[in-house]
Amino acid sequence: MTTTADAEAAENGLTPLADYLSSVLRRLRALPPLDLDLTQAYGNVLAEDVVAPHSFPAFDQAAVDGYAARWEDIAGGGRGVGYVPAQSSRPGGRTVRLNVVGDLGAASWRPVRLTPGSCFSVAAGAPLPIGADVVVPVEWTDQGMAAVEIFRVPKRGYGVRRTGEEVAAGELLARSGTYVSPALVAVLAATGIGHVVVRPSPRVVIVATGDELVDVGRGSQPGQVVDANSHALTAAAAEVGALAYRVGICDDDPEGLRGLLEDQTLRADLIITTGGTGTGPGDMVRRILSRREGSRAGPVTFTDVALYPGTALGFGTVGAEEVPVVCLPGDPGAAMIGFEVLARPAINLLAGAEPVFRPSVRAHLLETVSSPAGLREFRPAHVAERRGGGYTVQPLNGGPFTLSGLAEANGLLVLGERVTAAAAGSTVDVLLLDRRR
Known part of the structure; x- marks a missing residue:
């Protein structure tokens, strides 16, 4: 791999991703227990x-339908061995015949005792008679009612579940x-x-911001962009286990944004916004939430992070209850990656889940890739287990911004800040994504 200098991110005025995540997650606490x-x-x-x-189990019980008996009565004085025909384990090839003295079902409760040469017909889950140490499955018998012939000798203890056998x-x-x-x-x-x-499962509210946004059900056109973010991030939050609420679209109106966020603090443990995190003329979220009031800084700090795609991220609190808020970029691909690296760990931390980050593996790279210097890149990829052990990873076409690549990916290839190129055959880190297919 080709690498840049260790201080590349700092020289570019960017905060290393690991430092940023550490500073954010230290400010969060798990929700109070219920x-x-x-x-x-x-x-x-x-x-x-x-x-x-x-x-x-709470009592000794039958594990199968059959006949509860004493093993010595059917094993021919101990000469029988497990799972063999009874006639091959007894002199003269005789089967075993026992008297059936009663029936026991799962609802039976009166204690009963076996006498030599007798057995009980039992259903799976029925309490064992006192003295029984084996249950012969019905298919190993002639299924007799008053007396039963047993054709095969099970091992001692077969078909029996003892008290506390699974949990004491x-x-x-x-x-x-x-x-x-x-x-x-x-x-x-x-x-x-x-x-x-x-x-409790965190209550997460998702808000998409921007005058250009229109709701789903139509196509984008100049001056209008379909809101994919709030739908995708609501699904992503639900996948983590949060109670996710999609508020929808908020225009770039300062008072409207303030009022909306204030209202949502009443039902949210975390608020996620998308859009407006940059420094352009239309980036209202950053302008409003980071605004100083008197001598006090704004409630949300926006940081340029060494992350690709989407360097501009925001974190802070809003409202009198100081509800945490995560501000993600407006580009759908950058918003999804921002959710993975920042919002997802925050939700897990609030929920008390460990670990807060997705599992990762080291994988054999199948294709040479390049990466921006000084940025930690997360690229959609397909990871597969290798025959004989280990993993391979194939970067998907289009790079990290493509929604189609994210939809197809089952992993995210991670290229560190100092990596500008990774050659085919090298070993790289891959985050494993949840995929139910």
Whole structure:
């Protein structure tokens, strides 16, 4: 790889991305915890460790439909081995015949005891009779009702689930910071937990700004640009797990922008704006939110970051509640990359999720690429696992600004500030994107 000087970003008056992210994320705190009913906890992050109050299974039970028996009664004095025909494990090739003394279903509750030479017909989930240490599947028998013939000898313990076999009472089920998945909900419910303390899903409001913007359902034309940003970023926030609200389009009207943001602080844990972060004549967001009032600086600081695409980013707070606000560029590609590097980690931090950044891998680059000096570039790419281990990454056509490339990508190729060219065959960093396909 060809590299620039270490101080390239500073010489250009740009803030290194890592420094900028560190300064922003230090100002955020996870949302206060809530005690939620288990049915509402999915998608949130645990705010404290969870310990099992009861064992699971709660009692010895049958794991399959069949016949609960004593293993010594069917194994021929211990000579049987697992999963073999009974006649090959017993003298003379005889099958085993046991008396069926009762039926047990999942709702049975009275304790019963086995006597030598007897068994119970049991359904999966039924409590085991006292003395039973094996359940013979129905398909290994003649399915008799008063007496049953057993053709195969299972291993001792087959078809049996013992108390606490999966989870013991007092066992740590999940640590603080764990994402509440459907499977975790099942484990919590099975061990008797009805409420958990979680970090709530952040409420994220998305606002697109600009006089030129028009809503979807029409094509862009000179003087009009279809608002793709607010729709895309609402979906992106929802993908992270936020409760995302698209406000829509706000014109470049100072009072209208102030009033809109003030109103949204009543229902938002984070506000994301797009557009107006530059220094041009129409960049109203930067002009209004960074304006000094008396001796005080504005509530939002705009920083030129060593990031490509989209160097101009804003962060601060708005309203009496000091709700965090992230200001992203207006170009759709730059807005999506800005969301990935800044807004997404902010949402994860508010939610108490760890890690806050996407997972990354080192991958074998399949095509030589160039990159702007002094900027950290995030380029849409396709990453694939290599046969035998490792990854390959193919940059997608069009560079980082193309929406079609972002839509197709399952990763973002990352080229550091000091990289001006990366040769095919070199090893590079790739962020892995969520893709449900």
